Amino acid sequence: MAATSPARPPGAADPARAADAVVIGGGVIGLSIAWRAARRGLTVTVVDPAPGTGASHAAAGMLTPVSELQYGEEALLRLNMDSADRYPAFAAELEEASGLPSGYRACGTLAVALDADDRAVLKDLHAFQARLGLASEWLTSRECRRLEPMLSPQVAGGLHVDGDHQIDNRRLVAALLAALDRTPGVTLVRERAAELLVAGDRATGVRLADGRTLSAGQVVLAAGCRSDELPGLPPGVLPPIRPVKGEILRLRIPGAYAPFLSRNVRGVVKGGSMYLVPRADGELVVGATEHDLSDTEVTAGGVYELLRDAHELVPGITELPLVETYAGLRPGSPDNAPVVGASALDGLVVATGHYRHGVLLTPVTADAVAELLAEGTVPDVVRPWGPLRFTAPNTAHRPDGGTASSTASKEVSYA
Secondary structure, X not given: OEOOOOOOOOOOOOOOOOEEEEEEOOOHHHHHXXXXXXXXXXXXXXXXXXXXXXXXXXXXXXXXOOOXXXXXXXXXXXXXXXXXXXXXXXXHHHHHHHOXXXXXXXXXXXXXXXXXXXXXXXXXXXXXXXXXXXXXXXXXXHHHHHHOOOOOOOOOEEEEEOOOEEEOXXXXXXXXXXXXXXXXOEEEEOOOEEEXXXXXXXXXXXXXXXXXXXXXXXXEEOOHHHHHHOOOOOOOOOOOOEEEEEEXXXXXXXXXXXXXXXXXXXXXXXXXXXXXXXXXXXXXXEEOOXXXXXXXXXXXXXHHHHHHHHHHHOHHHHHOOEEEEEEEEEEEOOOOOOEEEEOOOEOEEEEEOEXXXXXXXXXXXXXXXXXXXXXXXXXXXXXXXXXXXXXXXXXXXXXXXXXXXXXXXOOOOOO
């Protein structure tokens, strides 16, 4: 179905014709938008030289809106929880459409503290979660180890969040690509977008690196941390999107060690945080560093820090084979929240800036952008996160209703 092939499967869109929408970026966000839009009957072209790589390939796939909640993210919490709630149906529909497993797993999450100081941090987080009406259970050290026997006896306590789950991000990408291949009206162009085409103050398509142009009724910019670098994008239409480097490890759990861990384990280790995500197929994902850098080199220091902290929590991890080290770039917006919605440029829709929550926010982003493309409306849960919040004066488009310098919103119950 790729546009570089002279043959086209029955029902596939003709890349020479203007599509209803062209999606720039083939990560989980761009691919899921294309799939959802095509299911609404739109013709869609996805442009990406290597779909499913980058941050989508590097991620751990944690669906943990409660256990990863941070102070000042109360407004974002509603969006995160809405998307998490959509995942079971989203994954089931995707598996039916693709014929492949999505890797969705309802396993719960255990957040643990290494020492007394870390325990105090988690205790504060538990109180914060309780004030917001969120479901989490405080456990003693013994209770944590009863759930996960491989944990160190030094673990000082933890939080069990039964509703925080996971998805295998790489299986998710594979399923999305297979679903698009089976969906009429979709074309995947494996080429780099070289320029946004604008005519009469409206986005009209994209010029490819090989010189071809693709016209479309609407353009969706979903190119991750490179979204604001696209030539042709008018100044001020998109806020700065910065790359945030994350190094991540993958280990293999031999059969003799299974079950090693049965659920996601997030650790607070001497003030820092890390996670271990066990897959059903015997893979263990350990991550992730976080630096405002734009390179994707894996450093010895990054690997050391991750393995050191993982060993503090789960000493047996040193017996597992290390099979992969990888680094990706998260897309961070000025307020570390997603930028999803219609832009100030007519015909241009934005879906980027998801930062740490790209995989988590995939269903709600895809549904919202597909609705915007098909019907011109935006669901209320996504409305506060449009790009106009960075250009409108003062409080008009702030998700929390605060001033431009506000960093926290009032507490609201989401029980």
